[in-house]
Amino acid sequence: MAPNTIRMALAETLENLSKDDFKKFSHQLLDRRAEPRVRRNRVEAKSCLEIVDALVSTFTEPEALQVAVEILRQIHCNEEAQELESKTKVCLEKGDPTFRKTPSGELERNPSQEALKYAADQWPLRATQQGGPSVKKPEEVEAEAKARVDSEGRDSQNDRLVLSRFIIQFGQYKGQTFKWLLENDLGWTTFLVADHQKEREQMKHQDPLMSNKDSLTRYAIAYPEALKEVRLKRAYSRSLQSGPKGMALVGFGAHGSETLKGLYESKDENKISYVQFLRSKKSTCDPGSKMEIAVRYILKRDRERAAAGRRLTKRKWAQSDRGQENSASRPMHANVRRGSRRTQYPARSRQ
Incomplete structure (x- = not known):
């Protein structure tokens, strides 16, 4: 089972080092010049767990992880460093989505293959549900999200992390987390948020469905990439309604x-x-x-x-x-005019 905290991952990594590599790690830690520095009496002749305690108490957990990875690479334990980073990736996550990009570097707004498959699998289920199950109350959705974070060994007091684990209660992606939505179908999610903002301008009532949309909106617009898309969709909608x-x-x-x-x-x-x-x-x-x-x-x-x-x-x-x-025609007209003058005013002969 993968460790669910940075401290546990550090302890497991140091315990799996050979004696020589463990000595090299301890020596390199003491030889580290950057501040803050770990005291010698907290490293020499200490066990793996004691050194982990020294690391975490001297630095924060994320900083202790960074220092440990750097030292492992310095002593040429590259595989161990990579494995430690892989183990702790989920521990460092704060609920922020990873936005997909096109080959040209632009935001990918189209659904991922995973999203297309999920939506296709949902259609038969939605067709057999007469009206579908009722939407869960906001308190239930939040309680489940916190339980999900706790099960990951994460901080359930981190509001954004908990919000990222909220489950959408409707639509073609019902059952997926808010974080998954932004990562797998940014276009659909931001369209939904833009539409909900417009809906909120006209309707103030609250029910479980509106509450779920409120929570998704709060999570999505916290990220500049998603907020820009929402604003663009709203501006586009307004531009269609007025003017040529x-x-x-x-x-x-x-x-x-x-x-x-x-x-x-x-x-x-x-x-x-x-x-x-x-x-x-x-x-x-x-x-x-x-x-x-x-x-x-x-x-x-x-x-x-x-x-x-x-x-x-x-x-x-x-x-x-x-x-x-x-x-x-201009020369002919001139001759006619001159001829007419001669006819009207002939020269007098001398008597």
């Missing part, structure tokens, strides 16, 4: 905060390239998606621009034809 369509936000990708009009008319090379990329997605984007809305707008503007170009060309041709007609 061109003033709606793109709502996705690197230029999500741009308006469709601004993106299309931009002279920036990156934005021009992105518009061209969207044109290529005409036949592949999902119907009704933000990308499909953007592509439709771009193609519509393309048609309008082409039609305006044809009208301008026709006007130029018409103006050119009129100019040629005027140029060809």
